[in-house]
Amino acid sequence: MLFVLIALWAIAAIIWLSDRRAPVNHWLGAVAFSGGAGALAAVLDLQWLPAAADAGMNEVARQLLYRLQAVSSLVSYYGLPYSFILFAIAYRPVRLSKRFQSLLPFLLLIPIVLCIVFTPFYTAVYPISFKIVVWWAVPYIMYGAVQVLLKRQLHASFSRTHWIICSAVLPPVMFCMVMNYVLPSFGMLRMWVYNTWIVGLGVTIFVIALFTYGFMGVRVNIDRRRYDSTLRAVTSGTAILNHAIKNDAGKMRLFSEKMKAYALATDQQELLADIETVLNASRHMQEMLQRVHRRTEDLVLRVEPTDLAALIGQTIKGYEPVLGQIKLQTSLSPGWNCRIDPAQVSEALGNIVANALEAMKGKGELSILLSETKRELIIEIKDSGPGMSKSEMAKVLEPFYTTKNGSDTNFGLGLPYAYHVMRKHKGLLNLRSKPGAGTSVYLTFPKRAVQAGKTVIHHEKGREASE
Structure with missing residues (x-):
């Protein structure tokens, strides 16, 4: 006993x-x-x-x-x-x-x-x-x-x-x-x-x-602390790296521009080509670092009243031209107005959709649902891709981890960024996946935290009322 x-x-x-x-x-x-x-x-x-x-x-x-x-x-x-x-x-x-x-x-x-x-x-x-x-x-x-x-x-x-x-x-x-x-x-x-x-x-x-x-929510809290500490370390590291490399890259561009002017004045075409290579390399280096820094810097939310279903629809519309043979299904509960940062939420949702499309390689089904429970609003993004193993699932929210090989533009920051956005909104990002059974990502917004209210259209009076 x-x-x-x-x-x-x-x-x-x-x-x-x-x-x-x-x-x-x-x-x-x-x-x-x-x-x-x-x-x-x-x-x-x-x-x-x-x-x-x-x-x-x-x-x-x-x-x-x-x-x-x-x-x-x-x-x-x-x-x-x-x-x-x-x-x-x-x-x-x-x-x-x-x-x-x-x-x-x-x-x-x-x-x-x-x-x-x-x-x-x-x-x-x-x-x-x-x-x-x-x-x-x-x-x-x-x-x-x-x-x-x-x-x-x-x-x-x-x-x-x-x-x-x-x-x-x-x-x-x-x-x-x-x-x-x-x-x-x-x-x-x-x-x-x-x-x-x-x-x-x-x-x-x-x-x-x-x-x-x-x-x-108990294990989620344990994972949150691990992911949050990792993101803080990455944020600090990239901030220092961004500052140091930005200064050195600026010097490279300044002196390269001087050498370029000299090469043009003296008509040295071979030297001009070499200088252009150095300039392109410095620009590429700065661009890559800025991409990492933007995804890992501490987010400052700019919240405003937002129709969540309309925001999802607008975000999905930008990916319609690249769907190919992928069948898109949506079911969005209308009328939910929330105080969120629409730019950050749209970017986070776009990262998840882009991951799903890349995983399916032009074939399959993508479904996006917005539903509600008594206390939460839940966005579900489900794909019919190859899915992930348990070991991949354990690492997928870690910065710089990616299952996509052969891409020099993917840093494995899409899901960590989306997780960071949801944490800032006091929400959750959950994943469910099995090899061969696709992947589902759930973005959960607590109604109280985002001050969610549903707008109901009274057709008989031709006006709207907010619950």
Whole structure:
């Protein structure tokens, strides 16, 4: 049980720290914390209180441990179904009025308050009145499980999170429902001792998934720090290099122009040709460095109200002449106005589209979708190209890494630049790819961060209204 206590509270801390404001993370962390409270009560009951009695601990200290056990047990019994149903409602939102949504956590507390006030208080044998609590705790958990299972995944990039929740969260919660509420209501007490194995299995699945795929934004945060530090290093390095080479290239051009004037005055054609070669080389050197510097310099956003669907359509239009035999499909949810930097977002989107077109080599399908969830706007760019292996996927956001060979104009900065643009907008860039199955890139804008609002056309009145 000590392992379960440490594991569940560690998971709660990880989930809470990954995104404190997200209701899903808030309530899922509460589920893990409630389970950990139950493990603490079990450790106190099975180990610490008997050890305290054997060691001759004074009565006051033992009473404090007993009260801690009582509080931990009640937090677990009452907190688990309560936090789980609120997690499920946040995970698969229910259409309710804003006022009712704000009241819902308090309304769901009513059975708990009534049980605490009107049923016998905690005892070691009967910590709660099982025959009463079972009538609301089981419906809470069952409804929450149905909500989670009915969650419809709009995007493949989020399917892993759903799979992890269904594998790591639902089985332990459902098992605890039977052992903690159902069986004790029939007189089969202390069945919670069997929770250890199923909870341990859920923890194992969570930890493996956390380090393999990431969960609820946790691994993304780890990757963000790595990519951000890499981009900062590249930005600093290219800034220094740009300054040094620009000065030296300027000197080369200045003296080459003087020599060119002398060669023209003395009619030395061979010398003139050599000088032109040097001038072209210096110009090329400056141009290449400027391209790198523009892609790696720290971005300063110039946000303005922008119709996101119109911006996407305008960006795609510039690539239509080079589509060749590639079939383009678009589905853009109209009317979303956001405060973004249209130039930077268009450039980032263009880089991704250009990568997709180059990967497909003139044949295939390219689909670009703009869709919405309750809290986010998501641009999906999906190609039918050769896809990428796991090793390539792990490196593709690193500056100067590229899968394209034989090109002296590709520096492997397109995706890192797009990632940088999304980070500046407090958004995400996610990728999904398999060899032979193409690549999907997801640009996710939080509605709150970009102040997104949808414009609805009222045809009957011939005017527009903004939600």
